[in-house]
Amino acid sequence: MRNDKLFFSFFPLALVFSLFFLGCSPSGSVGKPCEVSFSWWGNESRNQYTIEGIKLFEKENPSVKVLPIHESWEEYEKNFEKKLLSGNCADVMQVNFDWLHKYSGDGLGFYDMGSLDEYIDLYNFTMDDLSFGTMKGRLNAIPISFNTAIPVYDKKVLDELALDIPSTWDELFNLAKMLKKKDMCVFTMSNRHLFFLAVAWFEQTYSKKVFTEQGRLDISLEEIGLIFDFVKRLVSENVVYSPTKGIRIAALRERKVIGAVLWCSESSLILTEAKALGGNGVLGNFITTPGARESGWYLKPASMYAIKKDTEHPKEAAMLVNYLLNSQDFALLQKNEKGVPISNKSLTALMEKGQLESMQYTALMKIRFNSAAINPMIPIMEDSQLITAFSSEVFAYLDGGKSKNEAAEEFWKFVNLRK
Incomplete structure (x- = not known):
């Protein structure tokens, strides 16, 4: 390593x-x-x-x-x-x-x-x-x-709400609660970064890595279900905007979100949008669970x-x-x-x-x-087919097309049984 x-x-x-x-x-x-x-x-x-x-x-x-x-x-x-x-x-x-x-x-x-x-x-x-x-x-x-994936915000909106840039998951959900009153969400993001965000939360919260170095899932079906439930919470509590459609930078212009989670190499996209709106694009913090033994960020x-x-x-x-x-x-x-x-x-x-x-x-x-x-990224986390499989199964669960166990089992099979 x-x-x-x-x-x-x-x-x-x-x-x-x-x-x-x-x-x-x-x-x-x-x-x-x-x-x-x-x-x-x-x-x-x-x-x-x-x-x-x-x-x-x-x-x-x-x-x-x-x-x-x-x-x-x-x-x-x-x-x-x-x-x-x-x-x-x-x-x-x-x-x-x-x-x-x-x-x-x-x-x-x-x-x-x-x-x-x-x-x-x-x-x-x-x-x-x-x-x-x-x-x-x-x-x-x-x-x-x-x-690395990193949160980026329009700080002008945070200042208007008298809130600091979130550092913990509780602070992130509190921000989402405040924005819900304005019919806004916190982030737009790609399905890849939605996956990264959920992995970060799980690894920090349960002090356990999702993948082995060889690229196999090192968690149970029940633990996959916990990750799926966290994604459900991100969506239902207005942290993530329109997840099935992926990232939409224009959502900032439309006042649907106040930021994004994206690659740091893409972070200037939010800066440009925020400036056009009279705001101030700023980098966020790597959100953590207090006392976590795993960082979850890659x-x-x-x-x-x-x-x-x-x-x-x-x-x-x-x-x-x-x-x-x-x-x-x-x-x-x-x-x-x-x-x-x-x-x-x-x-x-x-x-x-x-x-x-x-x-x-x-x-x-x-x-x-x-x-x-x-952490250095485990290569399987960059696999486009894995991101597609995760998105397909988690959205099938969120939409009611599959039970949580059915979706978790299909994702586990995709990762651990493929050649």
Whole structure:
């Protein structure tokens, strides 16, 4: 298991080394002219700055031609497994954290970038950073940034109610009680974050983890039922708005909610909405049960870069990975769009140019200052199929389509009996 205290204690020292070695990136031609493919997902804005960055990389490395492969998230996720298993994936690819465990449990699904340290400035990352991408001793992927679910509020409404930002579940439900008088809820959120919120409550309240490290449920059917009942309470007592429809940022504009639970990399969405309404978007606290022995909150890489396991051009692929992660030029193009970068060289570039005055950066600092209260995410918790199964069963219970025991049993079977 990852050591969070080690992760945070390494940060200042690693930053010093990155500043000292600022000009030590490998650059220039490595060998004969070749083509390296690179795949990523995202909106058109991400596509545009990535293409611009690729052109700069090619200018610096004229022997390397980059073949860009850009898709929407939906397309990328749908096509990834088929491309990877058929050997038709890109030489360099953006990957999700849980894909390492899904496709490289033996550590052999992706290239070992630890053997390419001549071309990738690994000193910009702590050992703990790299542990997220290490499978069976092989460095399969390197994180771009970190993410955790976090509550965000329009503080203007809290001030009007003379209430502080909630720190405990009781305070959260008290806030919801006050908002109910105004026909408002506390949060809009995705089904994924609804699941995370329920897990946090259960683990804190019962001092027991929901999942094993191997990704199996470590709780009984009765305990699954307790989680389902807590979701029911979140909905019935106006904590969560319209859960079956997922997150709706517009609900803030419509005065249906005063905040959201979302990824810290997305937190500025609430800031923008709150400002448009004359409010003040602020980060919330990691809600806890007083005296809890389990934190219930989890940290994960927002996304990562990996190299094809049998690429014909490992050195050139490594040079591209190094550019994407550690180039100050690319950092200034990307800014915080994929979250605040954890590469100390990229972070330094943004700090020097004043590009870190954002809620995302504040969220990163909040993560660092609350390191003891955030666990490394168990990969199964990122599995989209698991989130779909949980949502389907809990909503079937809430809607009366299934009994609590029936829904809990179906969810247990999905997680523990699937291959």
